[in-house]
Amino acid sequence: MxxxxxxxxxxxxxxxxxxxxxxxxxxxxxxxxxxxxxxxxxxxxxxxxxxxxxxxxxxxxxxxxxxxxxxxxxxxxxxxxxxxxxxxxxxxxxxxxxxxxxxxxxxxxxxxxxxxxxxxxxxxxxxPVGEEPEPAGxxxxxxxxxxxxxxxxxxxxxxxxQVDFTGLVDQLSFSGDFGSEAYLMSTDGKIDIHYLDQEGERYLSNQSLIITAQTKVDNTNSKYTFAPLRVEAGDLELEVVGDMQSTKDGLSMELRVESQSGSLQDVIALIPPSYAGGLGELETDGDLLLSAAISGAWTQRAYPRVDGQLTFTDGRVGSPRTNVGARDLNLKARFAYITGDRGGYQSFAIEELTGNFRNEPFAMSLSVENLDDPRINFTADGALALGALPGILGESPLTAGDGFVRIQQLRINGRYEDMLRPRRMGNVAASGSLTFDNGELTINERELSFPSGSLVLRDNELELTNFAFKGPGTEINFTGRATNLIPVLFADSLNTNDAELNFDARLEGTSVDIDELLTLAGPTEAEEEQAAATGATDSLRAKTMTRRTQITDLLRGRFDANVAAWNYGEIKGENFRGQLIFTPRQLDLRGLTQAMDGELKIDGEVYFQELQRVEGRITGRGIDVEQFFAQSENFGQEVLVAENLSGAMDANIYIEAYFDEQGLFDYEKLRVLAGVSIAEGELKNFAMLENFAFALKAGDLERVRFTRLENYFEIVDQTIYIPAMFIQSSALNLEISGSHTFNNYLDYYVKVNAGQAIANKIGKHDTELEILPARRRGFFNLYYTIKGPLEEYAVKSDKRGVKNDFERSQYRKDRVRQELVERFAEPIQLLEATAETEDEAG
Structure with missing residues (x-):
């Protein structure tokens, strides 16, 4: 005690x-x-x-x-x-x-x-190299x-x-005698991987790994022996045993990887996202077996050898987006290192992929020899359910589908490098056909149907027969031939190999809605809402423009078109006959069409570049001027609108239109040259005539008939310029010139034959609206300027100002006419009859 x-x-x-x-x-x-x-x-x-x-x-x-x-x-x-x-x-x-x-x-x-x-x-x-070690402290x-x-x-x-990795260690523990040259290290914990890139390629993204390991560490030789290393990714459990050693040039490894549990979707999650695409969202069920041996050096110039296989049997595949309907799937894939007289190379093959898509059988195989210089052999047969595409593609404008694409003996064999380059496609063998069977797709919330049509592949030639397409406002049919389809499908975003789809085809249909077709290539409503919420609307528009540019960069060929009805915005036409000619980043449109009760001849180019540009020449004959203004939405102004005009118009119009980086119309760069003639026209309820009430009777203010209105016009700097022109009407004769800005600032110069107008006012109102005799010089004339914003413009008397502007505007008229002649490559002259332009004898 x-x-x-x-x-x-x-x-x-x-x-x-x-x-x-x-x-x-x-x-x-x-x-x-x-x-x-x-x-x-x-x-x-x-x-x-x-x-x-x-x-x-x-x-x-x-x-x-x-x-x-x-x-x-x-x-x-x-x-x-x-x-x-x-x-x-x-x-x-x-x-x-x-x-x-x-x-x-x-x-x-x-x-x-x-x-x-x-x-x-x-x-x-x-x-450090060149220094002596310090004495032990x-x-x-x-x-x-x-x-x-x-x-x-x-x-x-x-x-x-070239490895780049970021992640979050949730909790990870190590134990061992770290001060020793050789010891056993135990590891246990969880890592959330943000991303793992190798040589710029993303291999893992947003993955969680649970790690347990017993590792023999040999610091003397920089060697690690896994005995074993276990990794859990979802339901997939991998066991790794073997050695990994750090070398001067990288790593050397002799590893064995085994797994007898997990799902195919967990394996897909380990595939680089750029290759997996929407497959990463698939949900799978079936029996999985994975084994592989990894051996050799991993350096800047070499990768280790991989020999192994993956089997997936009695499988089913689903998707949170749609009913994929894939059952009875059997997959057998193999990695193998092949040795030969000149060394060895890594290969990969999907030896078998069979199953049923919505009760229709499907089979394919793929072998890739020598991953450093791949030779591809691909085969496919069976029916592909279009309803499975949204699930396979993942996040995309495609959200639903129905019907089938029936694949018959599709075969593609050749070196990957040859498939990338059109000039070397002669070394690639391809054959087979695809047939559309009541196909339906929903893209950007618009239902499209492909009721019929066949596509036949013969080496580098593609033949399309009666391919029918229906969508909102559009019903057309394609038939034609094309080459270089495979290089176009493999083209990168910069099209570094100059791949072009060369084609010659016919396009026929009952209707085409150009607005709806453009919407299909645009952003989805969900993308637009998200962009608006995050303030990224401009960047989304720029992305859409870039996407359209990339597509048109791949097209070279022509469509001979015959369409019964078409529309673009409010503009409507019938019986279009012409050509759509594609060259890289450019579309040329040539044709004739009936529109606005007359005929239009269209000759224009659309340039799909960093800043999209449109250049066009339009010739109109017998066009109803009221419809022309209405369908053109009154050109964005409110002074002279469709309800104020009637008559038949002939016109030659040249347009240069630009779009900014976001694809929005750039009004500052808009330029229009026009020569216009309106015959037997009528001006109705035109508010500006109230300024001449001193010379007009009440009835004249409501309706004014004129024999012919002819002039050349120019739009530039967001302003329409009107050179001096003589207007002979039932109410009064006048000359007018001036300009009108897009934000409705008026700057007009008017000369009125006042003597004739007053005499006309004293007389009885002419219910027949007979045209007054043409007299530019009356007994006396009045000169007015009309200036200021539309809401509060001022009318003032200014004889000198009016005459000076008339003289200046003549130069503009001559210049516009001459440039129209050059642009249309034909004479253009608006001729006014002598009796209408010279004063009659008193």
């Missing part, structure tokens, strides 16, 4: 001494830990705050460091952490610092390797039972292997 009391007193004294030591010398101990680490790790550790405690960790000593910064061996920032806790042996108070546990919380760990393989995390035993023992990372952002960049 006495001995027990003595032992208790001794322990109590020891505890009191420990508490006193921690209380008075805890900061010194913490500083000693940091100083010791700085000496032994040959890097710099900065700490903002120290905290030492014994109560919460007894019988160990806990050193808590706050706002920790650790420099890498190359001077970069290796670790930043809000908290770093070290658990020390109690004896560290009285001698050698013994670190048993390290916990890092809420921080960022950045691991870097340069192109020569030098890393920033070589913290112990590192001596005070020892620090790493008998670590547990090293933990909690909520630590992890960044790994290897310039030698």
């Amino acid at each position: 006495r001995a027990l009391k003595i032992f208790g007193i001794f322990v109590l004294i020891l505890l009191v001494i420990s508490f006193i030591t921690v209380t008075f010398f805890g900061g010194t101990v913490a500083k000693a830990v940091v100083a010791s680490l700085n000496r032994n790790l040959q890097t710099e550790i900065k700490v903002a705050k120290y905290d030492v405690t014994l109560l919460r960790s007894f019988p160990n000593l806990s050193v808590n460091l706050s706002d920790v910064e650790v420099a890498g061996s190359d001077g970069s920032q290796l670790l930043v952490a809000e908290r770093l806790r070290c658990l020390l042996d109690l004896g560290s108070l009285f001698g050698k610092i013994r670190i048993k546990e390290i916990v890092v919380e809420d921080g960022r760990l950045q691991l870097l390797a340069d192109v020569d393989g030098n890393v920033n995390y070589q913290l112990m035993g590192y001596t 005070e020892a620090t023992e790493f008998a670590v039972e547990d090293a933990q990372f909690r909520d630590v952002e992890l960044i790994y960049r290897d310039a030698q292997l």
